[in-house]
Amino acid sequence: MNIAFTIVGVGLLVFMAHVFAEIFSRKRIPDVLLLIIIGLIIGPVFHIVEPGDLGLVGPVFTTITLVTILFEGGTELKLDALQHSLKGTTLLTNLNFFSTMIVVGLLGWWLLDMTPLISFMLGAIVGGTSSAVVIPLVRQLNMSNNSRTILILESAFSDVLCIVFALAFIEAAQLGQIQIGNTVGQILASFLLASFMGLIGAFFWSFVLYKIRTVKNSIFTTPAFVFIIYGVSEILGYSGAISALAFGIGLANTDILKSTFIGKFFNREPDSLNETEKILFAEAVFLLKTFFFVYIGISIQITDWVPLLIGLGLTFVLFVLRVPVVRASMPIAQKHENDKDLMYMSTMVPKGLAAAVLATIPLQMGIAGGELIKDIVFSVILFSIVFTSILIPLVEKSNYVQAIYMNALNLNLWIRKRIQLIQEKKQNEAEKRDADKMTEREGINEVTESEKKD
Numbered sequence: 001m002n003i004a005f006t007i008v009g010v011g012l013l014v015f016m017a018h019v020f021a022e023i024f025s026r027k028r029i030p031d032v033l034l035l036i037i038i039g040l041i042i043g044p045v046f047h048i049v050e051p052g053d054l055g056l057v058g059p060v061f062t063t064i065t066l067v068t069i070l071f072e073g074g075t076e077l078k079l080d081a082l083q084h085s086l087k088g089t090t091l092l093t094n095l096n097f098f099s100t101m102i103v104v105g106l107l108g109w110w111l112l113d114m115t116p117l118i119s120f121m122l123g124a125i126v127g128g129t130s131s132a133v134v135i136p137l138v139r140q141l142n143m144s145n146n147s148r149t150i151l152i153l154e155s156a157f158s159d160v161l162c163i164v165f166a167l168a169f170i171e172a173a174q175l176g177q178i179q180i181g182n183t184v185g186q187i188l189a190s191f192l193l194a195s196f197m198g199l200i201g202a203f204f205w206s207f208v209l210y211k212i213r214t215v216k217n218s219i220f221t222t223p224a225f226v227f228i229i230y231g232v233s234e235i236l237g238y239s240g241a242i243s244a245l246a247f248g249i250g251l252a253n254t255d256i257l258k259s260t261f262i263g264k265f266f267n268r269e270p271d272s273l274n275e276t277e278k279i280l281f282a283e284a285v286f287l288l289k290t291f292f293f294v295y296i297g298i299s300i301q302i303t304d305w306v307p308l309l310i311g312l313g314l315t316f317v318l319f320v321l322r323v324p325v326v327r328a329s330m331p332i333a334q335k336h337e338n339d340k341d342l343m344y345m346s347t348m349v350p351k352g353l354a355a356a357v358l359a360t361i362p363l364q365m366g367i368a369g370g371e372l373i374k375d376i377v378f379s380v381i382l383f384s385i386v387f388t389s390i391l392i393p394l395v396e397k398s399n400y401v402q403a404i405y406m407n408a409l410n411l412n413l414w415i416r417k418r419i420q421l422i423q424e425k426k427q428n429e430a431e432k433r434d435a436d437k438m439t440e441r442e443g444i445n446e447v448t449e450s451e452k453k454d
């Protein structure tokens with residue numbers, strides 16, 4: 001009987017996911033938020049489903065979802081868009097991550113009485129953005145291709161920074177020292193070697209894909225190969241997420257192989273994904289995304305109100321901090337960035353799978369304060385996704401919210417103008433004083449001359 005109810009629930013959930021997607025397209029209420037609410041209701045509120053009920057399937061499922069979303073998102077990125085977006089992505093990713101890590105680390109150290117290592121570990125864990133949240137959302141928003149690409153790449157790149165720095169702080173908490181050289185080396189290896197593996201895998205697959213298609217029922221061999229690339233990359237100690245994204249980008253740009261030396265070693269032109277495969281993978285991403293966000297809602301811990309309130313406060317700080325980070329990363333000189341794109345970028349601070357996984361490691365390692373870190377991070381995940389989901393439709397429809405964001409984004413311009421006005425005022429006053437002194441001297445000279453005449 002329980003199995004029957006479960007099957008009915010799964011069917012209803014799929015139908016509701018399509019309804020939520022339609023609601024988002026019409027009312028701009030994100031389906032992500034509604035799916036998380038369902039997870040909260042059946043999970044921590046009424047305890048119909050517990051995270052432990054899924055056993056090892058839960059973490060495996062979330063990883064498969066992440067890999068599939070990254071791969072499918074990469075297949076939409078063309079080389080020209082990457083070239084225009086890479087500089088902005090690098091600046092935004094680094095500014096957002098390091099400013100978040102520093103601000104959260106200092107707040108945890110000064111206000112929450114955490115040790116410096118533990119507080120900055122918390123900052124590193126929540127320093128990135130979630131690919132599983134960002135990619136589905138930006139695809140449904142009216143944004144420029146450059147802005148969309150920057151947010152997609154940021155969500156993938158920031159995961160590497162979160163993982164490497166968080167694990168470095170965890171190791172430092174155990175050993176009592178931070179090994180900066182190893183940390184920098186791990187970051188470079190994760191980015192460069194993982195990207196290389198993904199691109200080489202994509203190039204290889206593009207040349208054998210025409211043979212794979214001759215095999216019956218072989219359409220899912222492509223994502224299966226992505227899983228292999230991801231797993232091998234992780235086993236070697238690199239970022240599987242970056243490899244999956246690079247694999248998708250490589251398949252989307254196989255046409256560039258025709259003009260390179262690689263194409264000379266093959267008798268035929270490389271293949272890319274056809275429309276049928278793209279549609280099928282998009283449907284798979286839709287289903288995986290549906291269950292992923294319900295699972296996130298089920299996994300949220302709301303037993304203790306103190307971590308919840310701390311997480312709420314930190315989330316508010318992160319959203320306020322995001323505005324100057326976006327302003328500094330996207331200079332005004334870039335005319336292809338319109339105002340609404342900058343507003344959307346300022347609302348994209350959701351945390352997800354990487355933060356959830358990293359949050360459980362300190363507790364598993366027996367590090368003091370590990371349970372508090374886990375509860376705070378899960379609270380930040382909840383509120384960051386909720387804030388993002390609520391702010392997106394407000395930014396799109398509310399003139400009042402748009403005015404708040406535009407004033408915040410242009411605060412530096414306002415400060416510059418105020419400083420300029422103050423300087424001009426001081427200069428005018430100085431010129432006026434000089435003019436008055438000059439007039440006074442001329443008057444004295446005239447009186448002296450008249451006295452001499454007399």
